[in-house]
Amino acid sequence: MEYQNIFTSLDENIFTITINRPKQLNALTKDTIREVGVAISEAKKNNNVKGIIITGSGEKAFIAGADIKEFSDFNVTKGTELSAHGHNVFNSIENCGKPVIAAVNGFALGGGCELAMACHMRIASENAKFSQPEVNLGLIPGYGGTQRMAQLIGKGKAFELLMTADMIDANEAKNLGLVNSVTTLEELLPTVKKLLLKITSKSPYAIKQIIKTVNALYNKELNGFESEIEEFGNCFGTEDFKEGTTAFLEKRKANFTGK
Ligand code: CO8
Numbered sequence: 469m470e471y472q473n474i475f476t477s478l479d480e481n482i483f484t485i486t487i488n489r490p491k492q493l494n495a496l497t498k499d500t501i502r503e504v505g506v507a508i509s510e511a512k513k514n515n516n517v518k519g520i521i522i523t524g525s526g527e528k529a530f531i532a533g534a535d536i537k538e539f540s541d542f543n544v545t546k547g548t549e550l551s552a553h554g555h556n557v558f559n560s561i562e563n564c565g566k567p568v569i570a571a572v573n574g575f576a577l578g579g580g581c582e583l584a585m586a587c588h589m590r591i592a593s594e595n596a597k598f599s600q601p602e603v604n605l606g607l608i609p610g611y612g613g614t615q616r617m618a619q620l621i622g623k624g625k626a627f628e629l630l631m632t633a634d635m636i637d638a639n640e641a642k643n644l645g646l647v648n649s650v651t652t653l654e655e656l657l658p659t660v661k662k663l664l665l666k667i668t669s670k671s672p673y674a675i676k677q678i679i680k681t682v683n684a685l686y687n688k689e690l691n692g693f694e695s696e697i698e699e700f701g702n703c704f705g706t707e708d709f710k711e712g713t714t715a716f717l718e719k720r721k722a723n724f725t726g727k
Contacts, residue, residue: 469510473500475525476507481518482664483511484657486525493532494524496579498550500535504583505557512564518672519664520564522587523571524580527653530572530596531580536605551610554579558586558612563683565676567667571660572596572638573653582611585620588679590646591660592638593653598646599635619686621645671708672726 477484485507487494504522511517524530539550561568561583570584572592577599584590600613608614609630618626621644629636641647651659667675677699684692703709707727715722
């Protein structure tokens with residue numbers, strides 16, 4: 469598909485989605501979110517893709533939030549629709565069976581912070597800044613921020629950031645557990661890629677089940693412990709299990725297929 473608001477690339481089985489509206493600090497329009505959703509579903513289907521990076525174009529912003537101009541005249545119905553659409557796409561990132569890491573290269577505000585939180589991990593450059601500034605606009609986060617922020621950093625600190633709209637820097641975000649690690653801007657993409665290459669050298673089947681079972685903790689309709697028992701058992705029926713154990717016994721590197 470031809471994208472207007474993002475660009476994508478595939479290198480060493482790592483698929484990179486770059487939000488590309490630098491003049492608007494990569495603010496998310498509905499179309500941009502839709503394109504991210506299409507790119508994620510294409511990456512999911514493509515057997516050559518083993519891991520996914522989401523980042524922003526330029527050196528200033530990851531994503532400075534939802535595009536305020538686009539929703540400034542919205543009513544209740546349109547606001548609800550936009551939020552539901554974003555939830556669908558962000559849920560598809562979170563539940564994507566392949567590892568997704570946000571390379572946060574600058575402002576990650578509002579919907580930008582929410583998109584980063586929907587990824588499995590976040591690596592930030594030193595210039596990154598995080599905030600949920602919706603209360604300044606008479607809004608609340610609409611793309612999962614109230615839920616995922618509390619999951620990631622705990623209820624008390626999440627209440628503080630959500631209610632004050634305070635902007636925090638990369639190191640504070642790391643101290644809170646909002647980001648996994650901090651690096652220089654130059655090293656950001658190489659660092660994320662290195663991490664993904666490490667993860668994608670493991671069993672893709674096992675990685676997919678890790679995503680599924682950890683996410684089960686946060687899904688009220690599922691029992692994470694039961695999910696773990698079931699998926700642990702299922703692993704024994706896979707080629708990856710046979711290959712992993714055989715490679716260990718033969719003292720060689722495993723060559724996983726994800727089957
Ligand atoms: N939407 C639209 N345009 C934006 C946005 C945005 N979120 N952020 C920046 N821009 C535009 C600016 O309007 C400006 O455009 P122009 O040059 O045409 O005037 C350009 O990007 C550059 O921005 P600034 O000149 O403001 O750059 P500064 O370096 O002075 O400031 C900031 C950078 C601090 C990031 C500042 O731009 C800012 O505060 N931006 C808004 C941040 C914000 O409030 N984001 C949250 C939006 S709300 C949200 O995300 C809700 C998510 C859930 C939605 C659910 C929908 C129902």
